[in-house]
Amino acid sequence: MTQLEILAAAGAAPGRLNPVQLFLDADIVVQAVMIGLLLASVWTWMIIVSFSLRMGAVRRRCRDYEDDFWQAENFDALMKERGKKDIASARVAAAGMREWRHSTKGGRVIDRDGLRQRLAATMESQVSAEADELSNRLNFLATVGSVAPFVGLFGTVWGIMNSFFQIGQQQNSSLAVVAPGISEALFATAIGLFAAIPAVIAYNRFSHSVNGLEGRLQRFADRLHGSLSRELETL
Template sequence: MTVPIVDLSANAAATLSPYTLFMQADIVVKVVMAGLLLASIWTWAIIIGFGFSLSGIRRKCLKFEQEFWRTDDIDRFFENRGKENLPSARVLQAGITEWRRSTKQKVVDREGARDRISTALSSAVGGEVDLLSDRLNILATVGAVAPFVGLFGTVWGIMRSFTAIAAQQNSSLAVVAPGIAEALFATAIGLFAAIPAVIAYNRFSHAINKVESGLNRFADTFYATLSRELEHS
């Protein structure tokens, strides 16, 4: 008697194929998988684009601040570089603008001017940090929601498996395996979308905190410079 040889590796490869799992899935699970894949693509687009953008901003801000502190004429530097599309340049612009408004009167209220300049610089720093942090909300949302969306697909796939058992009155692995495989695949896609989003969120938050610290140091030092100028005005 000859025992037939079954190619288990080929069957396993076909069963574990992402395309096969997707095509065999229920319409609800397909929608969940498609939504998670789109979220993953969106997440990676933000990670790549924002990563390069944030790195360039940090480098350019550092160079801008170094060149500013080397200048002997703040007004000339501001006229030449103050309109650049950089957080440091906008902080400088806020300080210079408030300085000019507060010192254009014949009698200068020094304490009032100091308070207004400090407020203008702090507001400018806060605005720049808020602007940089906008995209982090998307990463935070994907990182928090994607696992639960994948879990919904998992629950739906398991429910389908139990329905198949009830319909066929057969609890063999051949009956329940397709639904369970689809369910676990939905969970895997949810984690695939969520894990990079969470890691990127933490890394970008740290980088933005460093940018904020640099802007605060620049604003504080610039405020001290303007405060000394007020003493001689």
């Protein structure tokens, strides 16, 4: 190749990476890996947005319900009015009140210690159920965060293997022969990290939010348990 041809080739080469072109030039297996990772990334961001909105709404409804609950003169009326709404605190209170009514009806002798234990167990179970229900969708974020880099690495390894195969086919170890294939292969790892990093950050953040909400519900349950225990002393 003459000096003029080298200069012409350099002038025709792109000045920066083109992700679309890297995808189009990649091997079919590497393309499949990239598509899967991009779909996982899109789904991850959908979960991030929807879960953020949901957690904000859950915290707001719980705060408003608990404020009204402790100011209400008639707990039963408040629970009847707002118990059917999607409020985690309301379901915790309803679980405790159901156990209270079931154990105190009929004029029978009340086992005070047993009732206290059942009230605590019932409300703790409901608190755990609320936390589990919220954290169900976070499993996908954990999976993407841990698996996506390895899936991208698989695409990279496959692409590099293909580049070495091209070296054998063309019997030419020039960097110009292997560089495009290696670039396309490394792009798969980049997409894997692009999917994994937001998933890991969001999973850690949302797990902390769920734990915080679980603690809030547990404090509400403990306070209700104390109120019912005081009421139990008068029976």
